[in-house]
Amino acid sequence: xxxxxxxxxxxxxxxxxxxxxxxxxxxxxxxxxxxxxxxxxxxxxxxxxxxxxxxxxxxxxxxxxxxxxxxxxxxxxxxxxxxxxxxxxxxxxxxxxxxxxxxxxxxxxxxxxxxxxxxxxxxxxxxxxxxxxxxxxxxxxxxxxxxxxxxxxxxxxxxxxxxxxxxxxxxxxxxxxxxxxxxxxxxxxxxxxxxxxxxxxxxxxxxxxxxxxxxxxxxxxxxxxxxxxxxxxxxxxxxxxxxxxxxxxxxxxxxxxxxxxxxxxxxxxxxxxxxxxxxxxxxxxxxxxxxxxxxxxxxxxxxxxxxxxxxxxxxxxxxxxxxxxxxxxxxxxxxxxxxxxxxxxxxxxxxxxxxxxxxxxxxxxxxxxxxxxxxxxxxxxxxxxxxxxxxxxxxxxx
Amino acid sequence: xxxxxxxxxxxxxxxxxxxxxxxxxxxxxxxxxxxxxxxxxxxxxxxxxxxxxxxxxxxxxxxxxxxxxxxxxxxxxxxxxxxxxxxxxxxxxxxxxxxxxxxxxxxxxxxxxxxxxxxxxxxxxxxxxxxxxxxxxxxxxxxxxxxxxxxxxxxxxxxxxxxxxxxxxxxxxxxxxxx
Numbered sequence: 001x002x003x004x005x006x007x008x009x010x011x012x013x014x015x016x017x018x019x020x021x022x023x024x025x026x027x028x029x030x031x032x033x034x035x036x037x038x039x040x041x042x043x044x045x046x047x048x049x050x051x052x053x054x055x056x057x058x059x060x061x062x063x064x065x066x067x068x069x070x071x072x073x074x075x076x077x078x079x080x081x082x083x084x085x086x087x088x089x090x091x092x093x094x095x096x097x098x099x100x101x102x103x104x105x106x107x108x109x110x111x112x113x114x115x116x117x118x119x120x121x122x123x124x125x126x127x128x129x130x131x132x133x134x135x136x137x138x139x140x141x142x143x144x145x146x147x148x149x150x151x152x153x154x155x156x157x158x159x160x161x162x163x164x165x166x167x168x169x170x171x172x173x174x175x176x177x178x179x180x181x182x183x184x185x186x187x188x189x190x191x192x193x194x195x196x197x198x199x200x201x202x203x204x205x206x207x208x209x210x211x212x213x214x215x216x217x218x219x220x221x222x223x224x225x226x227x228x229x230x231x232x233x234x235x236x237x238x239x240x241x242x243x244x245x246x247x248x249x250x251x252x253x254x255x256x257x258x259x260x261x262x263x264x265x266x267x268x269x270x271x272x273x274x275x276x277x278x279x280x281x282x283x284x285x286x287x288x289x290x291x292x293x294x295x296x297x298x299x300x301x302x303x304x305x306x307x308x309x310x311x312x313x314x315x316x317x318x319x320x321x322x323x324x325x326x327x328x329x330x331x332x333x334x335x336x337x338x339x340x341x342x343x344x345x346x347x348x349x350x351x352x353x354x355x356x357x358x359x360x361x362x363x364x365x366x367x368x369x370x371x372x373x374x375x376x377x378x379x380x381x382x383x384x385x386x387x388x389x390x391x392x393x394x395x396x397x398x
Numbered sequence: 399x400x401x402x403x404x405x406x407x408x409x410x411x412x413x414x415x416x417x418x419x420x421x422x423x424x425x426x427x428x429x430x431x432x433x434x435x436x437x438x439x440x441x442x443x444x445x446x447x448x449x450x451x452x453x454x455x456x457x458x459x460x461x462x463x464x465x466x467x468x469x470x471x472x473x474x475x476x477x478x479x480x481x482x483x484x485x486x487x488x489x490x491x492x493x494x495x496x497x498x499x500x501x502x503x504x505x506x507x508x509x510x511x512x513x514x515x516x517x518x519x520x521x522x523x524x525x526x527x528x529x530x531x532x533x534x535x536x537x538x539x540x541x542x543x544x545x546x547x548x549x550x551x552x553x554x555x556x557x558x559x560x561x562x563x564x565x566x567x568x569x570x571x572x573x574x575x576x577x
């Protein structure tokens with residue numbers, strides 16, 4: 001049999017849509033919003049052209065789209081949605097419900113800034129607005145990673161009954177073309193079996209159950225604790241499943257051999273650079289490539305890429321940053337009135353691990369509302385990182 | 399690495415031009431990347447797009463500040479937008495124009511090429527969508543991508559637009575030799 005797992009050049013949105021088609025959810029529901037639009041347009045077209053078997057339900061708003069996939073997922077079938085920015089914010093209430101009801105919903109967020117002022121371009125403000133909802137959150141840095149993370153997401157979601165959000169930078173990834181392999185449906189099936197949740201865990205007239213019921217002060221705390229603990233224990237499972245996915249893809253000739261540049265890559269994090277770096281830059285998403293290109297010329301600078309942001313892989317991070325003197329957290333979000341949210345997570349991690357008392361931990365807010373992040377900016381950050389000055393800086397000058 | 403920056407206005411196929419370049423370069427066996435820099439979402443607004451071609455995986459995603467090739471699809475942008483930002487002596491510049499009217503700009507680069515793309519596009523396509531005409535000039539003056547791969551790129555990219563549009567655009571790619 002001729003494998004269909006060949007390298008193609010595709011738009012990021014199209015790559016995601018083709019992957020979702022091969023994953024074969026039963027129900028897709030979405031409301032179009034820039035820059036998510038191409039993903040759901042492509043899925044709608046596949047359905048209209050008779051190439052996909054899913055039910056495509058057009059929703060009157062994002063609140064409805066999220067509610068539709070919640071309801072469909074509660075009946076025990078595989079579902080998909082995608083959104084951005086204001087759309088995600090309109091979904092917020094449902095997003096929390098999906099996690100609380102332990103529904104394995106998978107959703108792409110084409111990351112975009114949040115209004116006002118109105119801005120359609122990329123940053124991570126939307127993802128951070130639902131940071132605490134109880135979803136697993138992946139961040140992709142290129143098309144292949146985004147494709148593979150979508151496949152991984154369904155496996156994790158359905159295995160653990162936890163929702164997974166895949167964050168892809170709006171425009172930068174959704175509207176760009178680069179080479180990528182879309183694993184065909186047979187390859188995906190080898191890794192991701194047909195979804196059939198156990199009887200009694202989903203809405204079924206023959207086996208009636210209640211989902212998302214009332215919990216009083218005597219029980220609510222424990223449900224949150226359980227959700228938290230399940231999220232934390234998913235870290236190990238994500239690592240295992242990531243290994244298994246890569247193995248399956250390699251066996252099926254679907255592993256895109258990008259240059260292997262990282263020293264450590266376990267599905268949660270990736271580390272690039274020397275074994276004993278003086279400075280480590282930490283970032284998530286599409287800016288990783290630009291940083292990597294920049295640090296090629298720096299001998300004592302490393303790059304730590306966070307691929308799973310929730311649950312937070314603190315232990316893995318500590319192992320990497322231990323030898324470093326300076327840590328620079330670059331992020332496309334700001335928790336207004338505090339710092340970047342990733343920075344706050346790092347600070348908590350460093351405190352709890354007691355790795356170094358005099359560690360120089362700094363935060364650089366970059367790329368908000370689509371501002372380009374240039375190699376020049378990154379060089380500036382590398383130069384500034386060891387300086388004892390303000391811990392929080394906005395870097396905007398191109 | 400070759401870095402191509404395209405300037406034009408919304409509606410002229412600026413984004414598609416960069417995508418066609420990346421597709422063609424990929425079909426030629428190279429690594430390629432293309433991405434847009436959308437302005438406000440309306441026709442006529444100044445817009446840029448970018449393409450990179452290399453023999454190894456392209457990882458950087460910053461916009462192109464020092465282009466090796468610069469394409470200006472709409473010459474009315476000259477003087478209004480800093481279209482010549484970051485050009486060097488070596489930058490090859492292709493302008494949609496009938497002749498060289500820009501000697502007074504004293505550009506660093508001497509590699510200036512012209513293509514009367516609007517005229518040709520209006521004749522062949524009946525619309526001021528100049529991207530395929532100007533890509534014909536890119537093939538001729540830079541040799542970065544092959545005409546054969548560019549034809550294949552047009553067929554792939556315009557597959558949903560029907561055979562008539564594909565035929566006209568492939569004809570448009572070849573018009574540069576007939577001027």
